Amino acid sequence: MGARARGPWAQALHRFSRDGSALIAALVLAVVVVASLLAPVYAEHIAGVDPFSSNLEGEIALGGESIPVLAPSTEGLGIGVMPIGPTWQFNAYLLGADEQGRDVMARLLYGGRATLFIGSASTVITLVLAAFVGICAGFFGGWIDRILSRVLDILWAFPIYLLAISLSIVLLNSRIELGPLVIDSSSLVIPIAIIGVIYVPYVARPIRGQVLALRRSDFVTAAIGLGVPPYRILFRDVLPNVITTLIVFVPLMMALNIATETALSFLSLGVQSPGASWGTIIRDGQSLLYSRPWVSTAPGLVIIVTIVALNILGDGVRDAFDPRAKLRP
DSSP states (O other): OOOOOOOHHHHHHHHHHTOHHHHHHHHHHHHHHHHHHTHHHIIIIIIOOOTTSOOTTOEEEETTEEEESEEEOOSTTOOSEEEOOOOOBTTBOTTOBOTTOOBHHHHHHHHHHHHHHHHHHHHHHHHHHHHHHHHHHHHHOHHHHHHHHHHHHHHHHSOHHHHHHHHHHHHHTSOEEETTEEEOTTOTHHHHHHHHHHTHHHHHHHHHHHHHHHHTSHHHHHHHHTTOOHHHHIIIIIHHHHHHHHHHHHHHHHHHHHHHHHHHHHTTSSSOTTOOOHHHHHHHTGGGTTTOTHHHHHHHHHHHHHHHHHHHHHHHHHHHHOGGGGGOO
16 A cells, blocks of 8 residues: 655655754754743843843952952043953853943843844734735735735835834834823834834735736636635635745744844844843944954854844745745746
8 A cells, every 4th residue: 555645734844854954043043042031040040140230330259259340441541441251151241241231141142032022023923914915915906906016015115224214213202002002112012013014015025926826726716616705715725825935934034024123223223221132232232342342242143143044944944845946047
């Protein structure tokens, strides 16, 4: 008796499991996510620090000596203070301190929580809105397609970062009140919503094109001819074919959203102080690049590793769910 044929999902998972690069990328991402989730454990039980409070007069025991976290500066005119550099000891300022005496390693882990959460949540918003707009425009056509396409064209006309910065400046300087719902300017909802919306056209357009092709396919035409209600055609015939495309977009959009969040936070338009994200940590270490480079270098390296891993994972997911894409020019 022959072996039972695999379904399309099983085939995709089988192809993905044979992609060594994608599996390594997934493992790297898992390490980054788990380490970020364990940020409270590190800060409270290992380092014993509060990464969100200044520690201007704190001291640590290192090599049998009591060393100040912030020592008087010996550079130039000797004005200001110099944060302690990396101790390379896991339980005591592993990557040193910033200008306010805060543990860089603890803030790096907490910053990962914020950056990854914003990147993930905004990706969900992007894909949900793009799927809704693309499916409606492609399936119903007519005036619905014309209106939605023009809205996408308007969003597409703006440079991404200019649009994100403009929306951030407006929303961060005001308190949003929607009935009983009050959104403070320091809420993560604001950068999530901004980043989630600005990338909708980049996903909605290919979804719309795919739905237009499905709309003309024989099985959809036959279903319409048999009088099947539109909502059943959408959920039984169109949506299952679109889901694989959305899955392929997940890691790629998350990489873009993380890069955008980092840029906004670096410009003080994303996560607000005293909160931490990888972008805010790079900004905090900007003045210490020559004396304490690890303050900015550490989050920069983590961002590079995370985005590269997401892109490699995205290639693996694309090859698994759409193997014909490798044959296209």
